[in-house]
Structure formats: structure tokens, C-alpha cells
Amino acid sequence: MTEKKSSCRPVDDTTIIEHLNWQLDVNAALAELYKFLSSPETSIEEITHVILEQAKILTESEHGFVSIINPETRYIICPTLATMLKKECKMDGENQGIAFPPGKNGSYDGLWGYALNTHKPFYTNTPHTHPAALGVPQGHLALERFLAFPVMLGDELAGMIALANSGRDYTDRDLAAIQRLAEFFTLAIQRKRSADNLRISEDKFRKLFEVAIDGIVLADAQTNEILDCNTAICQLVEREKHDLIGKSQEILYPPPPTPTTGDRVPGFFCLTQNCEKDECKVVETQVITLSGKIKEVAIKANLLELGGKKVLQEMFRDITEKKQAGKDLEKYREHLEELVKERTAELAAANERLRQAQKMEAIGALAGGIAHDFNNILGVIIGYTELIMDETPAGSLPENNLNHILTAAHRAKDMVNKLLTFSRKIKEERRPVLFSDIIQDATKFLQSTIPTSIDISVALEENLSPLAANPTQLLQIILNICNNAIHAMSPEGGALKIELKEINHAGSDSLAPGKYQHLTISDTGHGMGPEILTRIFEPFFTSKKVGEGMGMGMAVVHGIVKGHRGEITVDSEPGKGARVHVYLPVAPKEE
DSSP: OOOOOOOSSSSOOOOOOHHHHHHHHHHHHHHHHHHHTTTTTTOOOHHHHHHHHHHHHTTTEEEEEEEETTTTTTTTEEGGGGGGSSSGGOOOOOOSSSEEOOOTTTTTOOOHHHHHHHHHOOOEEEESTTTOOOOOOSSOOOSSEEEEEEEEEEEEHHHHHHEEEEESSSOHHHHHHHHHHHHHHHHHHHHHHHHHHHHHHHHHHHHHHOOOSSSSEEETTOOOBBBEHHHHHHHHHHHOOHHHHHHHHGGGSOOOOOGGGGGHHHHHHHOOOOOTTOOOEEEEEEEEETOEEEEEEEEEEEEETTTTTEEEEEEEEEEEHHHHHHHHHHHHHHHHHHHHHHHHHHHHHHHHHHHHHHHHHHHHHHHOOOOOHHHHHHHHHHHHHHHHTTTOHHHHHTHHHHHHHHHHHHHHHHHHHHHHHHHSOOOOOOOOOOOOHHHHHHHHHHHTOOTTTEEHHHHHHOOOEEEEHHHHHHHHHHHHHHHHHHHHHHOOOOOEEEEEEEEEOOOOOOOOOOEEEEEEEEOSSOOOOHHTTTTTTSTTOOOOOOOOOSSOOHHHHHHHHHHTTTTTEEEETTOOOEEEEEEEBOOOOOO
């Protein structure tokens, strides 16, 4: 067996001329390889063919192959293997090469497997006697001589150059020549892997770039020209890519209302300033669509260097809906504040009504208690006065004095009855009454007693239902309210208007829902301010001069209305007259 392992001797023991000729041949082969290797369009498969041809020339070999090893599967991929096989073994034209897997134990079989397993180059001029020889299958070419050189990337097995059947014996000089070719093959494999990794990275970047939810723009930092953009930014501004790429990125922004520094829009100017200061801040601004629609966006940008060029990478996020939601929330907050103010005012008014009702209830209870006790005293005074008068001569001075006492006592008794009415503690006789009839009777009485400078008008709705009420007390309501109105208009005069209609009341704090008759008595008098309105129903409170009234009129009216489960309110302003509203429940219909 003749086998030579690599001693890597640079030259054989030949003449200097032979050695120089060999060096020229090697350098020519390397130059040819370099031409292919330096071209970025050359594929790894094409390089394997060139390496094989140069290797065959340098070693005077008839056959050979150049293989690549897949780093993941460790399969041997042989784009050039078919040149070693006979016609019946050739590859399908659609394939790029034949692949051979390693054995079950991870090693490779045969002579070429020996070089791969040992990671060392070798040659043999008697291959059939080599321990790794397995023979050749039927139809395969016969191996007369064999040379194999494993291609390494550091400690990793990356490929192999194999040659067979030289017209002479292989020598160490052949291994040295193939070693030079293997070095170029190593560079080619490194370039291919780098190109594959770069392509994979570019594919990943492009996919991420295109599927990103946010709009992305790459622009020249010096000229502001858009170099690239993704689908999201095109959708955001309603433009196609070809409408954006190559244009100034100011096409994305609405024109400024006033000239700005460098004729740039405020948001864009702020963005570029941040990048110039190496600050990666979020800027909120606006972009404009092709149709002229303005959208709110948040932009974050940073400065990159790509291919020796400074590039702005900008990410656009549509915050139009977020901004609108903020505005809607602000409006809703303002609306809530208004509702809170209104509700607070309503609660304050309700509390004031409650306070007033409680005060009136307390005054009524006090007035009722005093009235009952005072009534008992007056009963004694009137009784004994009448007994004395029976024994006093008629027409005498004592009788005259007793008459004054009796008159004053009866006036006091009348006042007590008014207090009892206010406090709702007297027994009331109620029956179905037409309020409109009582108003007409009261109007006739008033027209005969009031000054001619006051005009009275009456508007009564027809077919009104009866009220379950005390007719005398209803008359008191009309006369007391009208007397106050007449006093407010004297002596200048004015207009007194009495209206009555039937309504369905939705209910309030003091009224149950149901059908009511609404009495409105309005005048054109001097009116009242809030300081008087808050006390108008208090007994003995009056704004009249001394001797013009006792302040019991409206207190009595209030007591009568409340006693009939109704409600009375007054609205007035100084100089604008007054309007008194009385609500009395309609008598339920008999079934």
C-alpha cells in the first residue's frame, strides 16, 4: 500500500524551473478563483465548479468533486459529484447536488470519509489497499489514485476537495497546491454563510418592518428624503409607498400656520432637534393624510448610521382616538362638575325648604299651644264680662267700658283662631267645593272695595273638578293673598290677575303625584327681595308699616294650604311684582 499523509512540503525535489512553473500554475489558478470570489453575484455552487477545474489542472486529475458540509445536519452536499460518476449515475437536472449523510455513529464511510473523520488531508496512489477503502459499486468508475483535502473553518468541518485518477502519482506538492485552493474555498464558505445570515436578518427585519403596527419611516438625516417606509405609515397618511419614498418627509406634516425656523413644521422641527442633540424623546404632533384629514400622532426617533449615511429612524403611533377620548373625558368631567353643582344647589334648596318647614312646624306647634291656653283665658274673660254686663245698667259708663273689654276679647279670640288655623290644630269641616265659584264671589267683593287704579282680571278654566275643602278657608286664601297684592300696588295702582287651572302634578318634596288645581295670583307691585321671601309665611312677620297689618295673613294662608295637603310658593323680585302659586288636590271621584 502506498499512502502519503501531508507533509505540506512547499516544493518537491525537482529543478528550480519546474518549481517556478508549478508556482506560476498555482498563482494562475488562485487568480482565477479570486476573480470569481470577488464577485458578489457568484454563487457557492459556481465557485465549487471553478475550484474543481483548477484542482484537476494543477494535479492533472481526470476526476474529482468539491463538497460543502451542512453545519446543522452534517450532510455532505456535492454540487460537482456527477462529474466523477458514469452516465447512469448522473444527478437530476433539477437538483443542486447530491447529499450524503454521516453514519449512525456520526462518522463518514470510505476514503473521503477518512479525511473528514481525521480532519487531515491525505493521498494514496493504491486506493484499493487503503484501510478505509470500501470498494466501488458496480457501474462506478475505478479509482486508480485518490487525494482528499478537508476544508476547515477553525475547528469546524466545512467541506472537502477530492481528486482521483491523475495520470501520475500524487505527491506532497499536489497537497500543497490543493491547500492553497482550500484556503480560498474557506473564504467562499465564510462569505456564503455571512450572506445567508445577512439575508435572513434582512428578511426578519423586513417582515418586522412591514407588519409593525406603528408607522416607520427611514429618512436621510441631512436631506430629510424618505429612504424607506412601511405599510402602517402608508395607511396612516393614506398614500402609496411610491408617493413617499424619495420625497421630503415634510410631506407627512400639515403646513405650519405661521413660518417656522428653517421652514419646518413645529413637530418635525422638534423631532430633528432632539436627534441632533442625541435625545430620543417622544414628540406629539400632527400628520396630514392625502385627503387633508389631520391626525394626532406620537413620534419617537433615533439617529442611525447605515452605509456611512446618517439616517433618522422614526416611529409614528396614531393617538387620534386617544386624544379624542381625552377630550371626551374632559367634557364628561366638566359635565359631571356641572351636575354636581346643580345637585349641590338642589340639595341646598331642599335643605333650606326642610329648615323652613321645620321652623314653621316649630312655630306652628308653639302658636297652637299658646292659642289653646290663651283661648281658655279669653273664655273666662268673655264669660265674666257678659255676667257683669247683665247686672250693669244700660247706657251707663261701666257698661260702655265692659263693651270695650268684650270687643277686645272677641278680637283676641279671632286672632287665636287664626293662630290655630296656621298651626292646623282646629277642627275643619270639609265638603266638595267648586273653587272657581269661591274665586268669583271673592272677586266681586274685591272689585267693590279696591281703588279704581287697580285692574282685576280673572281667567278660570272651565269644567273644573270640586275640591274637598272648607269654603270659608278657601275664601281666606283668596282674600289674604289679594289684599297683600293690593297693598303692594297702592297707591300707584297696577294689575291684579287671578288664574285657575287643573294640572297633573309629577310630585315634589311636599306634594304627592296626582291631579291638582293650580291657583296663580300675580301683581305688578314693588315686589320683594330674598330676605323677605324667606320669612313671608312666618306669623307676625310683616313688611308693612306699623298699624297696617299684624303679619298673620300669609301665615294663615300657609296653614290652610298645608292643612288641605297642598303647597304654596311665592316668586318675586324687587320692582317686578310677585306671583303666588297655590296647589290644592282635587277631591277623589266617588265610585
